[in-house]
Structures are given as C-alpha cells and as structure tokens.
Amino acid sequence: MIAAKVRKKLAGFTLDVEFTATAGVTVLFGASGAGKTLTLDCIAGFQRPDEGRILLDDAILYDGASGVNLRPQKRKCGYVFQNYALFPHLTLKQNLAFAADRLPRLERHRRINEMLEKFKLVEVADRKPDQLSGGQQQRCSVARALIGDPALLLLDEPARGLDAPLRADLYEVIRQVRRDFDIPVLLVTHDLAECFELGEEMFILREGRVVQSGPPSKVIARPASLDVAKLIGLYNLLPAEILQLDPQKNTSLLRVGDAQVTGRYYPGRLHGDKVWLCVPQAALRVKPKNGKPAAHQLLAELQSITERPQSLLLDFGDGLSVEAVREQVEPYRHNKEWVIEFPGDSLHVLSR
Amino acid sequence: MTLDWSPLWLSLRVAALSTVFSLVLGLWLAYLLANREFRGKDFLDAAVTLPLVLPPTVLGYYLLVLLGRESWPGRLYEWAFGQPLVFTWQAAVVAAIFHSLPLLVKWSRAALESVDRSYQLAAQSLGASNWRVFWRVSLPLAGRSILAATALCFARSLGDFGVTIMIAGNIPGRTQTVAVAIYDAVEAGNASLARTLVVVVSLTAIVILTLANRVGRRAAA
Numbered sequence: 209m210i211a212a213k214v215r216k217k218l219a220g221f222t223l224d225v226e227f228t229a230t231a232g233v234t235v236l237f238g239a240s241g242a243g244k245t246l247t248l249d250c251i252a253g254f255q256r257p258d259e260g261r262i263l264l265d266d267a268i269l270y271d272g273a274s275g276v277n278l279r280p281q282k283r284k285c286g287y288v289f290q291n292y293a294l295f296p297h298l299t300l301k302q303n304l305a306f307a308a309d310r311l312p313r314l315e316r317h318r319r320i321n322e323m324l325e326k327f328k329l330v331e332v333a334d335r336k337p338d339q340l341s342g343g344q345q346q347r348c349s350v351a352r353a354l355i356g357d358p359a360l361l362l363l364d365e366p367a368r369g370l371d372a373p374l375r376a377d378l379y380e381v382i383r384q385v386r387r388d389f390d391i392p393v394l395l396v397t398h399d400l401a402e403c404f405e406l407g408e409e410m411f412i413l414r415e416g417r418v419v420q421s422g423p424p425s426k427v428i429a430r431p432a433s434l435d436v437a438k439l440i441g442l443y444n445l446l447p448a449e450i451l452q453l454d455p456q457k458n459t460s461l462l463r464v465g466d467a468q469v470t471g472r473y474y475p476g477r478l479h480g481d482k483v484w485l486c487v488p489q490a491a492l493r494v495k496p497k498n499g500k501p502a503a504h505q506l507l508a509e510l511q512s513i514t515e516r517p518q519s520l521l522l523d524f525g526d527g528l529s530v531e532a533v534r535e536q537v538e539p540y541r542h543n544k545e546w547v548i549e550f551p552g553d554s555l556h557v558l559s560r
Numbered sequence: 561m562t563l564d565w566s567p568l569w570l571s572l573r574v575a576a577l578s579t580v581f582s583l584v585l586g587l588w589l590a591y592l593l594a595n596r597e598f599r600g601k602d603f604l605d606a607a608v609t610l611p612l613v614l615p616p617t618v619l620g621y622y623l624l625v626l627l628g629r630e631s632w633p634g635r636l637y638e639w640a641f642g643q644p645l646v647f648t649w650q651a652a653v654v655a656a657i658f659h660s661l662p663l664l665v666k667w668s669r670a671a672l673e674s675v676d677r678s679y680q681l682a683a684q685s686l687g688a689s690n691w692r693v694f695w696r697v698s699l700p701l702a703g704r705s706i707l708a709a710t711a712l713c714f715a716r717s718l719g720d721f722g723v724t725i726m727i728a729g730n731i732p733g734r735t736q737t738v739a740v741a742i743y744d745a746v747e748a749g750n751a752s753l754a755r756t757l758v759v760v761v762s763l764t765a766i767v768i769l770t771l772a773n774r775v776g777r778r779a780a781a
Contacts, residue, residue: 254681280684287685293678297700306696307686356687 210360210392214250214260215272223247223257223416229392233382235403235424236396238413239439244396247413248362251394252287253280264359286353286361290368292345294337300324300348301333307355323351326388327381342370343377350381354389361385361393367402375402382406400440404428412436428488434558437486444492444528447560448485450477462555467506467548471555483557489531491554494522497545505547513541524548563756566733567741570649574737575717578656582664582713585657587706590668591694595680612662616722619658623727627654649735652720652728659720664713671705672698708776715768718761 213226223243227234236244249255251262251269259272264285269278294303304323308316324330327347337345346366353361363382367375383406385393397403403410404424411421420432431437437445451468452461458473464485477483501507508524515521520537523529530548592598593605611619627634629644637645645651675698683693699706721739728735730744738761745754 252681252685254685280681281687281689283685285685287682289678289682291676291678293676293682295679295683295697295701306683306688309692310687352686 209263209265210251210394211263212247212251212260214247214257214262214270216246216250216255216257218246221416223250225411225413225416225418226260227411227418227421229394229409231390231392232408233386233393233395233406235407235410236394236413237398237400237403237407237410239398242413243416244398244413245364248287248364248394248396251283251360252285252362253278253283267359284356284359286356286358288349288353288361288363288366290364290366292337292349294345294349294352296337299334299336300329300340300344303337303348303352304355307352310356319355323355326384327351342374346370346374346378347381350385354385358391360391361389363393363395365396365398367397367399379405400428400442412439414439429554430556431486431558434484434560437484437558442488442490443486444489444530445558446485446487446528448483448557450474450479450481450483450557453477453479459552462557464550465506467501467550468503469506469550469555470504470552471550471557472553474557477557482560484560485550486556486558487550487554489521489529490519491551492530493549493551494530494532494537494546495549496540496543497547501547505549508546508548509544510546513537522546563753564732567736567738567757568760570652570736571718571738574649574652574656575714578653578660578717579710579714581653582657582661582717583710586661586664586668586713587699589661589665590672591698593665594669594672595690595694595698608665609662611658616659616720617726620655620723620726623654623658623723627651627727646727647729647731647735649728652724652735652737655720655723655727656717658723660713660716663716664709667709667712668702668706671702671709674705675701704775704778708772711768711772711775715765715772718764 209228209230211228214223216223221243223246225243225247236247238244246255250257253269256277257270257272261271262269264283268276269283270276295306298306301320301324304320305316308319311319324333327350329344329348329351332340332344337348340348367378370378382393382395395406407424409421410424410427411418412427413419414435420427420436428440428442431440431443434445437443446464448462448464450460451463453473454460455473460471460473462469462471462485497507508528510522511525512523513520514523516531518534519531520534521529521531522537524546589608593601624646625631627637627645629635629638629646634645645654679697679701680693683697688696719739721743724737725740730736730740736744738757742754742757745757
C-alpha cells in the first residue's frame with residue numbers, strides 16, 4: 209500500500225496532494241500541467257517534496273518532519289517512463305540483467321528467463337531496443353521495472369502516442385501485471401477511456417490538488433464540481449433553477465430554459481437555487497419536433513452534427529449537445545427543430 | 561640536412577601523458593558539473609574555465625609560484641621523485657593539462673548532459689549506484705562524444721606555448737616542445753626547420769580534427 213501526502217512549490221505552481229492506493233490499478237487523472245508526473249517523481253525520489261510523508265508498505269520513503277528522504281535506489285519503485293527509457297546500448301536481456309544485478313547469479317538467470325517468458329520476449333532477448341517493435345519495447349520496459357520485485361509500479365502516460373492496436377496490447381500487459389503481481393500500480397493518464405478500462409480507483413488532479421476521488425464509474429456519474437465536469441468533458445452543463453423539492457417522494461422540479469423537468473431530491477438545495485444541471489451527452493434523448501412540445505421537453509434548434517465513430521454528436525448551441533445513436537437520427541439529419549427529453553433519475557446538479 | 565625531430569617526439573609524449581591525466585580529471589569534473597548540485601558549483605565552473613581566458617604568462621606565473629622549488633607542492637614533488645618539477649619535461653605535461661583541460665571538461669559535460677535524463681533516472685530507480693549509473697549508462701551513451709572530445713584535447717595539448725615556456729623553459733632536447741622549437745628556429749633564422757615543423761604540426765592537427773569530427777558525427781546519429 210502506498211500512502212502519500214506531498215507538498216512541493218515550484219515557480220507558479222504548487223503541488224499539494226494526498227492519497228492512498230492499495231493493490232490494483234489506481235489512476236492519477238488530469239490535464240497536462242496538473243501535477244501528475246511531478247507526483248510520480250516525488251514518489252520515485254526524482255524530486256524532493258518540500259513537506260509531507262510518503263509511506264510504501266511499512267517503509268518511510270520520505271518524511272518532511274524528520275528529514276528522511278530515501279534515494280531512488282532504495283525505494284523499490286518500478287518506474288515505466290513515457291519513452292520507456294530502455295538502455296539503447298544494451299540488449300533486451302542485458303537491460304533486464306542490469307535491473308536484476310543484485311540477485312545472486314543463478315537466481316538472476318532464473319528471474320530473467322521467467323520475465324522473458326511471461327512477457328513474450330524470448331525470441332527477441334538478444335536484440336537491442338531499436339530493433340524491437342513498439343509493443344516489445346513496451347513489454348520490456350514493464351518487465352525491467354518489475355524484475356527487482358518492486359513494492360509499487362509507476363506508469364507515466366505509457367499509452368501516449370501509441371496507435372490503437374499497441375494501446376490494446378499495453379492494456380493487456382497492465383491487466384496481466386494486475387493479475388500476477390500483488391502490488392499497487394499508479395497510472396498517470398489524461399485519457400478517460402484508459403482510466404475507465406484499467407482503473408479501479410481514480411484521483412482527479414487539477415492545478416496540483418486532488419479534487420475528487422473514487423471508482424471511475426462513480427466519479428463519472430457524479431462529478432463533484434463544475435471544474436471536474438469540464439475536465440471529464442462528457443456532460444452538458446446547463447443553467448437551471450430549482451422550482452420544487454419533495455423529500456418524501458424523492459423528486460424535484462427544475463426549470464431549464466422553457467422546459468420543466470423532474471429530477472431527484474437534492475439534499476442541501478433550496479427552492480429558487482440557481483444550479484448547473486449536469487447531464488451526460490449520451491443520456492439525453494432527442495426527437496424531431498412534432499406539434500407543440502410538452503412541458504418536460506426542451507425545444508432546441510440544431511446547429512451542426514459531428515461524426516463520432518459509433519454515434520453522432522448533435523450540437524444545439526449554448527453548450528447543449530447530445531450524443532445520439534446514428535440510426536435513430538440519420539433519417540432526420542436536415543430537420544431544424546428538435547425536442548430534448550431529460551432522464552429524470554440521472555440528473556445531477558452542481559453549485560453555480 | 562638532418563633535422564632534429566626530438567621536439568616533435570617530446571611534444572607527442574607530453575600530449576599523450578597530459579591527455580591521460582586530463583581525461584581522468586576532466587571526466588570527474590564533468591560528472592560533478594553535469595550531475596551534482598553543490599555549493600560553489602558556479603565557482604568551480606568558473607575556475608575550470610579560467611585557463612581559457614587568462615593570458616598564458618599569467619597562468620604560467622601562478623604555476624611557477626605554486627609548483628616552484630620554494631612552494632610546498634614543489635618540495636613534495638621533489639621529495640617524492642628526487643628532482644624538481646619546474647624546468648623539466650614533466651612540467652610541460654602540467655602546462656599541456658592546463659591548456660587542454662578546460663575544453664575537455666566543457667565538451668564532456670555537454671556530452672553527459674545531452675544523454676536523455678530518463679536513462680539515468682531509470683537506472684537509479686532500478687537500484688544502480690551512482691557509480692554504476694555513470695560507468696554502465698551515462699558514459700557508454702556519451703562515449704563517442706567524449707572520445708571525440710579526447711581527440712581534440714590531444715590535439716590541443718600539442719600546441720601550448722606560453723605556459724610551457726614559463727614553467728618548463730626552452731632546453732633543447734629536454735624541455736623544448738614543437739611549439740617552442742618553432743619559436744626558437746624562427747628567432748635563430750633557421751627557416752627550413754621552422755617550416756618543416758609548422759607543416760608537420762598543422763597536418764597532425766588536421767588529421768586529428770577530421771577523425772574527431774567523424775567520431776562525433778556518428779555519436780550524434
């Protein structure tokens with residue numbers, strides 16, 4: 209288990225994060241410049257925090273109060289760099305041997321062969337990194353990071369710049385690590401799909417701080433603030449006003465534009481509160497306008513359509529867009545006026 | 561006419577020895593400057609560069625005072641080797657080191673710093689000591705550039721005049737290096753000797769520079 213509380217001031221930026229992670233994949237999610245890599249570097253010992261405490265299992269890696277600051281060599285953190293950082297002058301096998309240097313000779317051989325087999329690298333063991341495919345380099349760098357039995361694996365945007373098949377391979381490797389090694393894996397990424405596919409827990413970083421945490425599906429369902437919602441970027445954020453609240457029936461009535469929609473009961477909100485209605489682009493339903501819209505339907509004019517791989521994104525202006533199933537919308541492409549219906553149960557509100 | 565080639569052989573011997581010393585000392589200094597943060601780093605950097613900007617006579621004067629028979633380093637040397645250091649060919653080696661070391665340190669430092677930092681960090685987090693990181697990772701990756709720098713350092717060691725004449729003197733057959741011998745020949749009106757030595761030194765320098773460029777280019781590729 210890794211428990212980190214780190215504060216570090218740089219010019220124009222302050223990192224101030226606190227989190228714990230247990231065995232499994234924990235994602236540090238955020239835009240570039242949010243402090244994700246700096247956090248990893250503090251844990252690995254490449255950067256020294258100003259204050260805080262970093263614990264890995266029962267070892268103190270860093271403690272600002274008592275001045276403990278272990279060297280990177282002593283931290284037992286496997287680090288997979290964005291560019292893999294395989295030593296270009298050594299063969300794949302030598303790269304592994306470099307990392308297994310402290311094991312006794314026989315044990316070292318056994319470990320190297322075990323890793324080569326586990327990560328399907330036996331045939332290319334004597335090649336240098338520039339003679340390996342991207343996938344092989346990727347697997348080798350993970351194998352090298354794991355061969356010394358680290359207590360933690362750090363992955364710094366390992367999928368950045370990879371094409372789709374390589375990305376899929378990488379995810380498979382990370383899942384394999386998850387299965388075979390009982391250690392926490394910290395994955396830095398700004399890719400939401402990746403976070404969903406691999407992450408069991410996620411921490412959202414923004415401007416050097418953790419702004420929300422939890423299992424990815426929960427976080428996506430309930431972003432805690434406007435900033436988080438914008439960062440995730442899957443939502444419509446519409447200004448709304450609370451008209452009624454009924455705790456007994458667990459319902460509420462909200463006004464959005466000219467429409468009145470039903471939502472859940474929102475504890476802590478009052479009548480007349482102005483809020484942001486946060487609703488996933490894919491949760492709204494659209495229909496071409498046919499007669500007078502009902503009270504719960506919002507009338508909107510279609511501005512443009514963006515093609516998505518498996519859907520269409522309909523843009524209605526004013527920050528309102530709807531992701532719709534292609535087959536349902538295609539016949540009405542040129543229709544101007546549409547009505548939009550809100551799903552009562554998944555309406556989420558954020559403070560304005 | 562028979563030419564006295566002894567200044568050339570002496571120069572080659574001096575250059576070879578000084579290159580060996582410069583390499584050991586220079587790599588260590590380059591490593592410190594490239595990898596470590598410590599107080600006085602700027603001062604060390606300046607001190608290493610100083611011989612490049614000081615007039616050779618000034619540098620020679622300092623060395624004469626520092627290594628002369630009255631100084632304690634001079635006496636220590638005399639006690640250890642049974643002869644004084646100044647006005648021997650060994651003093652010419654010292655002069656050549658001061659002539660070539662600054663550039664060797666600068667080039668080696670640049671070579672070490674040009675190695676992507678992630679290799680060093682990776683090696684460290686894999687448990688390798690700083691010593692091992694340097695010998696197994698940094699040096700091999702910067703190797704060709706450092707080799708090129710060493711060749712240039714050798715070429716430069718051949719060419720010192722000012723410091724050499726200050727601390728090694730101009731004793732034909734004993735401390736007279738090529739650069740000094742050329743000066744001597746011109747002074748004495750021995751034009752053919754001067755011409756020959758000039759041509760030989762120039763050709764040697766061109767060959768070494770060409771080789772160094774070739775090695776350096778492959779390092780960059």
